[in-house]
Amino acid sequence: MSALGLYNYEIVIVLMMTGFYVVIRSPNLVKKIVGLNIFQTSVFILYISMGKVADGTAPIVMEGARAYSNPLPHVLILTAIVVGVATTALGLALVVRIREAYGSVDEEAIQKQDRVG
Amino acid sequence: MLLGFLVVIALAVVRLRNLFAAVMLTGIYSLHAALLFISLDAVDVAFTEAAVGAGISTVLMLATLGLVGREESRPRGRGWLPLTVVLVTGGALVFATLDMPRFGDPNAPVHTHVAPRYIQDSPNETGVPNMVTSVLASYRGYDTLGETVVILTAGIGVLLLLGGRRRDNDEDEGPR
Incomplete structure (x- = not known):
């Protein structure tokens, strides 16, 4: 039972490391932002998993509910999702600008131009 | 699943x-x-x-x-360095989860601090049956204000990055 009790957290770490790998390995800037999104969603899953109570229901007042799940992580993650989209938008705008300045979104091509210049 | x-x-x-x-x-x-x-x-x-x-x-x-x-494009070089970094970080994180409270445990520290007060009192204090809404808009209203500030800043940033581009293009095309 103890191994099963940590199953969610282990999967979250696998997802997190997958996103991290994309961020540091992929040469393409758009793909890096995709990796960042995967990483971000895994953190959301971590928080929501912590908020779950066994036998609980959604935190909306209801007749006959024995326990409610913890509303606080839900609130924090609602904020984080919206902020995440704001950072994604800013990152993508930077990618578009980099593409105009260097003519490429490939990290190695950009670094080569920087060395020559 | x-x-x-x-x-x-x-x-x-x-x-x-x-x-x-x-x-x-x-x-x-x-x-x-x-x-x-x-x-x-x-x-x-x-x-x-x-x-x-x-x-x-x-x-x-x-x-x-x-x-x-x-x-x-295909990434150049071998992937062993990123893979090692990822595996070491992942291993450290897995080690850290071993001390976490078990999934669904009602006595975990996260459920015993401030959450019971929200669950018991927020329906009476705010009159909103959905506790997430009452915490978001009432108890932690400043967080939500900060969130909108972040979105505003991001919006300004995107407009400056992409809006300035069109003006540059116009100037480039102007003398021709």
């Missing part, structure tokens, strides 16, 4: 060289995460993730792909 699907989708995103397919898979990944949030009792988070994470993010990325092209 859903978590397993999420892992499969994430690994597929790593393998794909076609960025269009990778972005569409990210949208599917977000929808799966939303389903998972429903099964974990977080309905508000689920529909925000479905609308904002799966909807707006995907549209923004597709718009960017339309501007920058959709094929990824």
